[in-house]
Amino acid sequence: MDTAPNSAARYSRGAIALHWIIALLIVLNFVVAWLSEDMPKEDAAIMMGNHKAIGITILALTAVRIIWKLTHKTPPLVETLKAWEAALAKVTHGLMYLLMLAIPLAGWGLSSAWGKGKPVSMFGLFDVPALPVGSDKPTVGMFHELHEITATLMLVLFALHVGAALKHHLVDKDSTLRRMVPWMK
Ligand code: HEM
Ligand code: HEM
Incomplete structure (x- = not known):
């Protein structure tokens, strides 16, 4: 199939970069969280410090990305x-935007509740204050559940999303992946 007609509608440089x-x-933050589980306590604490700072960075970049998308x-x-593919893509993309906000917000809530108001250190450069949430057991448990469920849902959507991107590139040979990759024409 000739794929040229689709290639004009590309994502903007900013959208691609973000x-x-x-x-x-x-992906890095999943790996950091998983690796920390098998580490001695002190190393795990350093890793989780990085996990939190990377997570807050993701939250901030997602806010920029949503503003970019709106403008x-x-x-x-x-x-x-096909109609069902377009509908599924829209739902998946929408849910991914939601999770890019919900996962780090739940993590931030968890860190705030667990740490009894302790701020998040951004790689030792500056602190991000804790969220004004309680520190009782049910609150900690609620944010923990929320963080775990949203992260697990992201793994499912990630598999679907990457599978779809590869299917469109390798099987359908349309411009879906190319228009999101700067060096692919
Ligand atoms: C998109 C960003 C993030 C992703 C993908 C992510 C993912 C994960 C995963 C997979 C785990 C391990 C398993 C689990 O308990 O569910 C975890 C644990 C944790 N995350 Fe995140 N996280 C993110 C952002 C954050 C942020 C912003 C914070 C805090 C500021 C945070 C705080 C924590 C804490 C405290 C744990 C440990 C929970 C425990 O020990 O069971 N996370 N995260
Ligand atoms: C956790 C990682 C990822 C997240 C959260 C994510 C999220 C998103 C979102 C929200 C969109 C929709 C953009 C918009 O139209 O506003 C998108 C588009 C896209 N993503 Fe991802 N993505 C991730 C990883 C990947 C990977 C690894 C690939 C490739 C293997 C990929 C390929 C694409 C492609 C090709 C598009 C454009 C789809 C289209 O034209 O309809 N993404 N992604």
Whole structure:
């Protein structure tokens, strides 16, 4: 199939940069959280300090990304998508935006409740204050559950999202992936 007609509608440079930086940081933050589970207590605490700072960075970059999306035109989905594919893509993308906010917010709530109001150190450069939440057991438990459930949901959507991107690139050979990758024409 000739794929040229689709290639005009590309994502803007800013949207592409934000997509890949945030994607990389999210993957990194899963790895950091998982690695810390098998570490001695002191090393795990350092890793979790980094996990929190990376997570707050993701939250801030997501806010920038949403403002970017509201102020720049998003290219319409590739026109050769079937109706169900377009609907599924829209729902998945929407949920991913929601989770990019909900996961770090729940983590921030968890850290604030667990640490009894202790701020989050941003790599030792400056502090981000704790959220004004309680520190009783049910509050800690609630944020913990929320953080875990939202992170797990992101893993499911990630698999679907990457699977779809690869399917469109390798099987359908349309411009879905190319328009999100700066060096692919
Ligand atoms: C997109 C960003 C983030 C992702 C993908 C993420 C993911 C995870 C994952 C997979 C775990 C380990 C398993 C679990 O308990 O569910 C975890 C644990 C944790 N996260 Fe995050 N997180 C993010 C942001 C944050 C932020 C911003 C904070 C705090 C400021 C935070 C605080 C914590 C804490 C305190 C734990 C330990 C929970 C425990 O020991 O069970 N996270 N996170
Ligand atoms: C945790 C990591 C990731 C997150 C949270 C994420 C999130 C998103 C979101 C929200 C969009 C919609 C952008 C918009 O139209 O406003 C998007 C688009 C896209 N993503 Fe990701 N993404 C991630 C990783 C990846 C990876 C690893 C790939 C490739 C293998 C990928 C490929 C794409 C492509 C090709 C598009 C454009 C889809 C289209 O044109 O309809 N993403 N991503």
